[in-house]
Amino acid sequence: MTVTEIAQDLVAICKTGDFATPGEKYWADDVVSIEPGGPPGMDPVSRGKAAAAAKGEWWAGAHEIHGTQVHGPFVHGDQFAVGFHMDITVKATGARQTMDEVALYTVKDGKIVEERFFYGV
Amino acid sequence: MTVTEIAQDLVAICKTGDFATPGEKYWADDVVSIEPGGPPGMDPVSRGKAAAAAKGEWWAGAHEIHGTQVHGPFVHGDQFAVGFHMDITVKATGARQTMDEVALYTVKDGKIVEERFFYGV
Numbered sequence: 212m213t214v215t216e217i218a219q220d221l222v223a224i225c226k227t228g229d230f231a232t233p234g235e236k237y238w239a240d241d242v243v244s245i246e247p248g249g250p251p252g253m254d255p256v257s258r259g260k261a262a263a264a265a266k267g268e269w270w271a272g273a274h275e276i277h278g279t280q281v282h283g284p285f286v287h288g289d290q291f292a293v294g295f296h297m298d299i300t301v302k303a304t305g306a307r308q309t310m311d312e313v314a315l316y317t318v319k320d321g322k323i324v325e326e327r328f329f330y331g332v
Numbered sequence: 333m334t335v336t337e338i339a340q341d342l343v344a345i346c347k348t349g350d351f352a353t354p355g356e357k358y359w360a361d362d363v364v365s366i367e368p369g370g371p372p373g374m375d376p377v378s379r380g381k382a383a384a385a386a387k388g389e390w391w392a393g394a395h396e397i398h399g400t401q402v403h404g405p406f407v408h409g410d411q412f413a414v415g416f417h418m419d420i421t422v423k424a425t426g427a428r429q430t431m432d433e434v435a436l437y438t439v440k441d442g443k444i445v446e447e448r449f450f451y452g453v
Contacts, residue, residue, distance in 0.1 A: 285453070286450055287449060287450040292436070294434070311404075313415070313434065315408075329407055329411070332405060332407050
């Protein structure tokens with residue numbers, strides 16, 4: 212698959228509200244998943260498929276998702292970007308809020324070797 | 333200025349429809365501006381402030397802009413992403429079309445040292 216094909220498939224899956232399958236399908240075993248920051252004590256860098264999946268499961272469990280919009284993909288060489296807009300409630304606080312972010316994926320040999328998240332400011 | 337401050341200022345200026353001033357204000361002298369591809373014979377990589385400005389001037393001259401939407405910024409460390417949606421007419425062909433792209437900027441010492449464009453596919 213080309214980078215564009217992977218990007219389009221990832222976006223199509225995310226648009227169904229399924230944010231777990233793209234990782235299972237496209238993460239490299241040694242994928243590196245990087246947040247801009249994180250709560251004290253939480254490493255912003257997750258290394259390996261199991262760590263990235265655990266982060267996703269934690270996030271899904273900690274938030275109630277009311278609606279999502281997925282924009283893209285946008286491709287450049289071996290990288291592609293996707294925009295996510297989410298309407299969520301943080302379960303721990305009950306706070307309903309919107310979340311805007313861009314994910315930048317780097318592909319090597321048909322697998323995502325890095326995902327880097329950018330937060331709206 | 334922090335990366336977030338530069339990002340917010342760049343977006344605020346672009347939202348006024350002015351796409352030239354952010355470069356003049358924030359490009360490093362040796363900025364590298366990278367398109368995903370380009371017409372045959374056109375180098376997708378522009379090196380230096382003069383080359384990046386010339387590309388911008390060529391683009392502005394070759395297109396009529398009917399409307400723009402600017403999304404972001406989205407920040408991660410020394411990088412930030414901005415989404416652009418443009419309603420344009422290509423002057424050479426008269427074709428009216430929309431254009432979606434994401435720009436990824438890398439900042440060093442308060443200046444943009446690289447801008448990398450991702451096209452919607």
